[in-house]
Amino acid sequence: MDISITRVEKQGKRPEDSALGFGTIFTDHMFNMDYNPEKGWHNARIEPLHNFSISPATMTLHYGQTIFEGLKAYKTAKGEIQLFRPQENFKRLNSSARGLCIPEIDEAFALEALKELLKVEKEWIPETPGTSLYIRPTVFATDPFLGVRASHTYRYFVLLSPVGAYYAEGFNPVKILISKDHVRAVRGGVGEYKTAGNYAASLLASEKAKEEGYAQVLWLDGVEQKYIEEVGAMNIFFVINDELVTPMLNGSILPGITRNSVLQLGRKWGMKVSERKISIDELAQAHKDGSLTEAFGSGTAAVISPVGEIKYGDNIMHIGDGTPGKLAVKFNEAITNIQYGMAEDTENWIEKL
Amino acid sequence: MDISITRVEKQGKRPEDSALGFGTIFTDHMFNMDYNPEKGWHNARIEPLHNFSISPATMTLHYGQTIFEGLKAYKTAKGEIQLFRPQENFKRLNSSARGLCIPEIDEAFALEALKELLKVEKEWIPETPGTSLYIRPTVFATDPFLGVRASHTYRYFVLLSPVGAYYAEGFNPVKILISKDHVRAVRGGVGEYKTAGNYAASLLASEKAKEEGYAQVLWLDGVEQKYIEEVGAMNIFFVINDELVTPMLNGSILPGITRNSVLQLGRKWGMKVSERKISIDELAQAHKDGSLTEAFGSGTAAVISPVGEIKYGDNIMHIGDGTPGKLAVKFNEAITNIQYGMAEDTENWIEKL
Known part of the structure; x- marks a missing residue:
C-alpha cells in the first residue's frame, strides 16, 4: 500500500x-x-x-x-x-x-x-x-x-x-500497594489485551493507592485474589533465593515486551528464571525469612522500576536498603544501553531507521 | 445553572x-x-x-x-x-x-x-x-x-x-448461549457500572454466539464460572416452581432499572420473588425435572425478552413451547402499558414532560 x-x-x-x-x-x-x-x-x-x-x-x-x-x-x-x-x-x-x-x-x-x-x-x-x-x-x-x-x-x-527521562529525579525505588478490594482482570476476560477498558478499570484502585502514598497498585488474580499478576503499568519481577520470578502469562496479565526482554537476558546470563504462579503468601514468607532480595517492575515507560516497599493489608514489606537492587540496575543498564546504541545489540532487538 | x-x-x-x-x-x-x-x-x-x-x-x-x-x-x-x-x-x-x-x-x-x-x-x-x-x-x-x-x-x-418497535417481527422467544470460555466481569471489577469497556469485553463471546445461531450470551460469574449473572444487554429472570428468581446484585451485575421494576411488580402481585445466587447446575436440574417453566430477559431496549432456549456445553435446554411464557407476557404488558400511558401509573414511575 x-x-x-x-x-x-x-x-x-x-x-x-x-x-x-x-x-x-x-x-x-x-x-x-x-x-x-x-x-x-x-x-x-x-x-x-x-x-x-x-x-x-x-x-x-x-x-x-x-x-x-x-x-x-x-x-x-x-x-x-x-x-x-x-x-x-x-x-x-x-x-x-x-x-x-x-x-x-x-x-x-x-x-x-x-x-x-x-x-x-x-x-x-x-x-x-x-x-x-x-x-x-x-x-x-x-x-x-x-x-x-x-x-x-x-x-x-x-x-x-x-x-523526558523517566528517572529525571533518579532511579529510586517506588512503593506499591496490593489491592484487596479491586480486581483488574480475570481469566476469560480481556486482561491480556491492550484495550482501553482495562485502564479505566484500574483508576479507582490507583487513586486510592495514591491517597495512601503509594505510586502504583499491584494486582492479584481475579479468581482467588491470591496470586500476583502485574503492577499498574508494568509487569513485576521478584528475586527470591537468587531465582528471578515473574507471574506466568495466564490470560489476564499483559504480555510485556520489556518483561520478555528481562526473561531473555536473565536466561542468557545463566540465572535461574521462572515464569510461574507466585502467591501473596509466598511473597510474604520470602520477605519474612529474608530470601526476597529484590522486586522491580518492567515496562516501556520506565524500562525497570525498582520496588522498595509492598503493602498488603497491615503487612508492610520493605525490600532492599532504600537503594535500587543490583539486578534492577543490571537489567536497566543492559536494556537501555541496547536501546540507546551504547551496547552491542546481541539479541537482535534493534530496528534501525 | x-x-x-x-x-x-x-x-x-x-x-x-x-x-x-x-x-x-x-x-x-x-x-x-x-x-x-x-x-x-x-x-x-x-x-x-x-x-x-x-x-x-x-x-x-x-x-x-x-x-x-x-x-x-x-x-x-x-x-x-x-x-x-x-x-x-x-x-x-x-x-x-x-x-x-x-x-x-x-x-x-x-x-x-x-x-x-x-x-x-x-x-x-x-x-x-x-x-x-x-x-x-x-x-x-x-x-x-x-x-x-x-x-x-x-x-x-x-x-x-x-x-422502532423492538418486536417489529413479534414477541418471540430468543436463544441464548452460556459462555464457558469468556467472562464479562468479576467482583472487585467494574461490571456493575455502565462503562464502555464492559461492552468491548463482551464482543468476542457475542460474535461466537451469533456464529452458533444464538442471539446473546448468558454470562456466568468470574470467580467460579458457576453462577448465572446476566445476558448480553439484559438482566435475566427464571420461573422455577412458581418462584421468580433473578441473580442477586453482587458488584459484577448491572443493576437494571427494568430488572428492579419487574421485581417490584412481582412482589406487588404476591409472587414469590427471589434475588439470590442461581447456579448453572440448579438451572439444568430445574430444566430436567420440569420445574423451570419460564426464562426471560429484562432491559430498556426490549423491556422483556422471552428466552426459549439456553445452551450450556452439550446441554440444550428448551424452555416453554416456543411461545412466550405467561409471566413474560404479563410483565411486558404491565410495564409497557405504564410507559405508554395505557395503564395507571400505580408505582409512581412516570415523569411527564
Whole structure:
C-alpha cells in the first residue's frame, strides 16, 4: 500500500529536552489509515496532526472498542534512530485486535508506515540520554451506531510524543500497594489485551493507592485474589533465593515486551528464571525469612522500576536498603544501553531507521 | 445553572415510524456540558447536533474513561410525553461516575436538562405503539494526555435517537448461549457500572454466539464460572416452581432499572420473588425435572425478552413451547402499558414532560 505524505507548512519547535514530561506534547505529523469491509485497511497517510471529527454516536465512545500499543524511538550518540523490538508491538496489537473483534493490520506494513512517519519527524526525537520519542499506535471503532456489536469501520492512527527521562529525579525505588478490594482482570476476560477498558478499570484502585502514598497498585488474580499478576503499568519481577520470578502469562496479565526482554537476558546470563504462579503468601514468607532480595517492575515507560516497599493489608514489606537492587540496575543498564546504541545489540532487538 | 439554547436553522425530518431501526438516526439537537476542576460542570447548552472535535490524545480514546445511560421517552395516545423512572438512570450514572473516578452530575439538573432537550425535540418522538425516543446520556474524559490517570476534564452529552418497535417481527422467544470460555466481569471489577469497556469485553463471546445461531450470551460469574449473572444487554429472570428468581446484585451485575421494576411488580402481585445466587447446575436440574417453566430477559431496549432456549456445553435446554411464557407476557404488558400511558401509573414511575 502506498503512503501519501502531506507536510505541515511550518514545522513546530521541539521543547528543550529538559522541559519534556510525558504524553502532553505531540509532533507536527501523525499517521492515519481507515478500515471498512469493502476496502479493508486503506488510505494510508502521513498528514499534519489534527483533531478528529467524530460523531457523538461513534461506537468507541460508548463501547470502548479500542486497542493500542506503546513503544519508543531512541536517538543514539551517533545520531542514529533506533526502535526496540517494534515487531513485537505490532504482533501484540494484532493479538489485541483478535480479542476485541477488530480487523488485523499487516504487521510489516505497520512497521514500514511507522518508519516513514519517523523519517518525517526525525527532528522531534530528543537527544539527551533517557529522553525518547514515545509512539502510540491506536485503533478505534468509528461506526456512528448505538447498537452493541463490533464496529464495521475503524481508524488506525499513530501519534508521536517527545518524552523526558523517566528517572529525571533518579532511579529510586517506588512503593506499591496490593489491592484487596479491586480486581483488574480475570481469566476469560480481556486482561491480556491492550484495550482501553482495562485502564479505566484500574483508576479507582490507583487513586486510592495514591491517597495512601503509594505510586502504583499491584494486582492479584481475579479468581482467588491470591496470586500476583502485574503492577499498574508494568509487569513485576521478584528475586527470591537468587531465582528471578515473574507471574506466568495466564490470560489476564499483559504480555510485556520489556518483561520478555528481562526473561531473555536473565536466561542468557545463566540465572535461574521462572515464569510461574507466585502467591501473596509466598511473597510474604520470602520477605519474612529474608530470601526476597529484590522486586522491580518492567515496562516501556520506565524500562525497570525498582520496588522498595509492598503493602498488603497491615503487612508492610520493605525490600532492599532504600537503594535500587543490583539486578534492577543490571537489567536497566543492559536494556537501555541496547536501546540507546551504547551496547552491542546481541539479541537482535534493534530496528534501525 | 442556566441552559442556553441554540436552534438549528432548518428542522430535520423524522423518518416514518415503520422505517425506524435502532441507534442510527439522531435528532436535530443535543445537550452538552463541560467539566473542569475550576468551574465544575458548566456551559450547559442545547445546540445543533454536531461532530466532536477531539485531540487524538483524548484520554477516553486510550483509557476508556467513559460512562453512559440508556432510557426512553414515550408518546402516549393523548400526545403526552413520558419518561420511565429517569431519576434511576441519573442515580446509576452517578454510581458509575464514582466507580470510574468521574465527577458526579447533579441528578435533578440532569433531569431538568433532559426535559428541556425533549421539549425542543418533541416532534422527533415517534407515535406508533412500541416506538420511542432513545436517550443516551454519556460522560467521557477529554484531557489530551497519554499518562494513565483519571482525566481532569470531561464532556457530558445527551444524544437522542428515534427508535422502532423492538418486536417489529413479534414477541418471540430468543436463544441464548452460556459462555464457558469468556467472562464479562468479576467482583472487585467494574461490571456493575455502565462503562464502555464492559461492552468491548463482551464482543468476542457475542460474535461466537451469533456464529452458533444464538442471539446473546448468558454470562456466568468470574470467580467460579458457576453462577448465572446476566445476558448480553439484559438482566435475566427464571420461573422455577412458581418462584421468580433473578441473580442477586453482587458488584459484577448491572443493576437494571427494568430488572428492579419487574421485581417490584412481582412482589406487588404476591409472587414469590427471589434475588439470590442461581447456579448453572440448579438451572439444568430445574430444566430436567420440569420445574423451570419460564426464562426471560429484562432491559430498556426490549423491556422483556422471552428466552426459549439456553445452551450450556452439550446441554440444550428448551424452555416453554416456543411461545412466550405467561409471566413474560404479563410483565411486558404491565410495564409497557405504564410507559405508554395505557395503564395507571400505580408505582409512581412516570415523569411527564
